[in-house]
Amino acid sequence: MRVEEAIGRQIARLREARRMSLAELGEAVGRYLGKAWSRQAVHQAERGGRAFTATELTALALALDTSVPALFLADEESIDMPGREISSEEYRGVLLHADKDTPLDGVEELIVALHDIGEVLSRPALVRLAKIGRVAEQVTSTEATARRTTRRALGK
Numbered sequence: 001m002r003v004e005e006a007i008g009r010q011i012a013r014l015r016e017a018r019r020m021s022l023a024e025l026g027e028a029v030g031r032y033l034g035k036a037w038s039r040q041a042v043h044q045a046e047r048g049g050r051a052f053t054a055t056e057l058t059a060l061a062l063a064l065d066t067s068v069p070a071l072f073l074a075d076e077e078s079i080d081m082p083g084r085e086i087s088s089e090e091y092r093g094v095l096l097h098a099d100k101d102t103p104l105d106g107v108e109e110l111i112v113a114l115h116d117i118g119e120v121l122s123r124p125a126l127v128r129l130a131k132i133g134r135v136a137e138q139v140t141s142t143e144a145t146a147r148r149t150t151r152r153a154l155g156k
Contacts, residue, residue: 003081005048006074006091007057012046014064014071022046028063029056073115 015025022039030036033055037045044050045060052060061068079091086094120126 001074001077001079002048003072003079004051006079007052007071008046008048009075010071010073011042011060011064014066015042015046018064025063029059032059032062067111070111070115073111 026037
C-alpha cells in the first residue's frame with residue numbers, strides 16, 4: 001500500500017465515523033483552504049489517488065477533528081516507498097518517534113492506543129459478543145421485573 005492510500009483510508013474512516021458526506025467534508029476542508037473540495041476530489045483523496053500538501057493535511061485534520069499524525073495511521077500492511085517496501089511497524093515508528101529508545105509522548109501513546117482499541121473492537125467476534133451482552137442485560141432486567149411483579153401480586 002502506498003502512503004497516499006493509507007492516508008485516504010484514514011480520511012474515509014474518520015469521515016464515516018463522523019457521519020459526514022463527501023460533500024460535507026469537501027466544504028469543511030474548504031473553510032480552511034479558501035476553496036471547497038468537490039465530492040470527486042474527496043473521493044479521489046479517500047482512494048489514495050492524490051498526493052497531499054502539508055496545508056491540505058492540516059485542513060483535513062481540522063475538518064475531521066483529528067491530528068495530522070492520525071491521518072497517517074495504516075492497517076497492518078507494509079508501505080510501498082519509491083526505494084523499497086517498509087513494514088507496518090517501521091512505518092508506525094517513523095510516524096511517532098525516530099528512535100526505538102525514545103519514549104512516546106502522551107499524545108502519541110494515545111494515538112497508538114486508540115488505533116489499537118479500534119482495531120480490536122471492530123473484530124466480528126467482539127461485535128457479536130457485545131450484542132449477546134446487550135441481549136443478556138435485557139433478559140436479566142425483564143426477569144427481575146417479572147419477579148418483583150410476582151412478589152407484589154402474592155403480597156410478599
